[in-house]
Amino acid sequence: MIPFLDVGATYRELQPELDAAYRRVMDRGWFILGQEVTAFEEEFAAYCEVEHCIGVGNGLDALSLVLRAMDIGPGDEVIVPGNTFIATWLAVTQVGATPVAVDPDAATYNLDPDLLQSALSSRTRAVIPVHLYGQPAEMKPLLAFAEAHGLAVVEDAAQAHGATCNSRRVGGLGHAACFSFYPGKNLGCFGDGGAITTCDAELADRLRQLRNYGSPRKYQHDLLGVNSRLDDLQAAFLRVKLARLDDWNDRRRDLAKCYCERLAGVPGVAIPRVATGSEPVWHLLVIRHPRRDALRLHLRNCGIEAMVHYPTPPHRCGAYAQGGWKGAELPVTDQLAREVLSLPMGPHLSEEAVNAVCDAVTALDSRARRAA
Numbered sequence: 161m162i163p164f165l166d167v168g169a170t171y172r173e174l175q176p177e178l179d180a181a182y183r184r185v186m187d188r189g190w191f192i193l194g195q196e197v198t199a200f201e202e203e204f205a206a207y208c209e210v211e212h213c214i215g216v217g218n219g220l221d222a223l224s225l226v227l228r229a230m231d232i233g234p235g236d237e238v239i240v241p242g243n244t245f246i247a248t249w250l251a252v253t254q255v256g257a258t259p260v261a262v263d264p265d266a267a268t269y270n271l272d273p274d275l276l277q278s279a280l281s282s283r284t285r286a287v288i289p290v291h292l293y294g295q296p297a298e299m300k301p302l303l304a305f306a307e308a309h310g311l312a313v314v315e316d317a318a319q320a321h322g323a324t325c326n327s328r329r330v331g332g333l334g335h336a337a338c339f340s341f342y343p344g345k346n347l348g349c350f351g352d353g354g355a356i357t358t359c360d361a362e363l364a365d366r367l368r369q370l371r372n373y374g375s376p377r378k379y380q381h382d383l384l385g386v387n388s389r390l391d392d393l394q395a396a397f398l399r400v401k402l403a404r405l406d407d408w409n410d411r412r413r414d415l416a417k418c419y420c421e422r423l424a425g426v427p428g429v430a431i432p433r434v435a436t437g438s439e440p441v442w443h444l445l446v447i448r449h450p451r452r453d454a455l456r457l458h459l460r461n462c463g464i465e466a467m468v469h470y471p472t473p474p475h476r477c478g479a480y481a482q483g484g485w486k487g488a489e490l491p492v493t494d495q496l497a498r499e500v501l502s503l504p505m506g507p508h509l510s511e512e513a514v515n516a517v518c519d520a521v522t523a524l525d526s527r528a529r530r531a532a
């Protein structure tokens with residue numbers, strides 16, 4: 161059996177360090193906004209090559225708090241990719257603004273910068289590029305577009321910890337960036353967690369208040385804040401795992417290279433094009449296949465677990481069935497939802513497993529050819 165992702169493997173690899181982190185926090189007896197959170201925020205800001213990091217409760221809160229801190233709300237529009245996890249859209253809806261969807265480039269699966277103009281209106285305030293599957297979005301034309309129209313750029317980097325675009329880390333490419341530390345992400349904790357990175361000191365200050373009841377100091381509440389804080393225990397675990405992130409990402413790149421070499425030219429299989437200048441971190445290894453469901457079933461019969469990210473795009477979800485979003489037709493998004501398949505990927509996957517998966521993928525079509 162080859163699992164899609166072995167989440168428990170990171171604990172087995174780092175057990176002594178993680179257990180020590182647990183004991184350190186327990187012995188200290190300080191669990192909220194303590195020194196582990198501060199230390200992690202400093203370390204993660206340095207890692208992303210930015211000035212500030214603000215730990216929050218999860219990736220969705222990171223996105224909605226940034227929009228709130230930018231005073232984006234009712235009457236405003238925010239450009240989002242059609243092809244993304246629904247959290248990108250929900251954050252916009254949560255602050256009362258309207259998501260305006262743009263179809264992806266069919267080769268990179270990421271937001272197509274050529275379509276930004278068609279989504280622009282006098283109400284547009286921001287754009288949220290998503291570094292989907294760990295592949296940085298094409299930032300250069302997007303940043304130029306945002307600059308020309310006075311829009312804020314909020315990166316959704318929930319799947320791309322450590323990726324780079326033109327030698328700069330994601331997290332520092334726009335005005336602010338949002339991360340998730342959900343256990344399955346490239347940098348994940350053992351529960352929920354998230355963070356915002358930015359070089360804007362004023363924005364960072366607002367975010368520190370907003371995440372903590374709008375409070376600059378105890379029992380003074382200047383803003384209508386929320387309670388969404390990364391906790392000390394998770395921060396202590398994240399510090400241990402952050403030290404391993406580059407090695408793990410390198411490992412993912414090696415495995416992705418194996419996959420891409422072996423699957424290139426296999427009939428029916430398309431692999432995503434990596435945008436020029438970007439160094440992805442392969443959160444997911446997503447291929448396309450016209451008979452995706454048959455391929456997934458075939459893999460399952462071979463003992464291989466594959467997943468679909470995502471079977472239902474946000475605009476087809478019940479949550480947006482009554483409207484609440486804008487945008488033209490999204491034919492590429494719809495087609496991707498029918499054709500994408502995520503193969504097993506993770507730093508603890510073996511080359512033998514990757515070869516076995518590639519053998520199985522290749523066998524689907526040789527079987528079909530024999531049958532024809």
Ligand SMILES: *Cc1c(COP(=O)(O)O)cnc(C)c1O
Binds near residue numbers: 245339
């Ligand atoms: C995981 C994810 C989020 C949300 O993160 P949570 O921590 O689960 O709230 C947002 N955007 C994308 C692209 C994600 O993959």
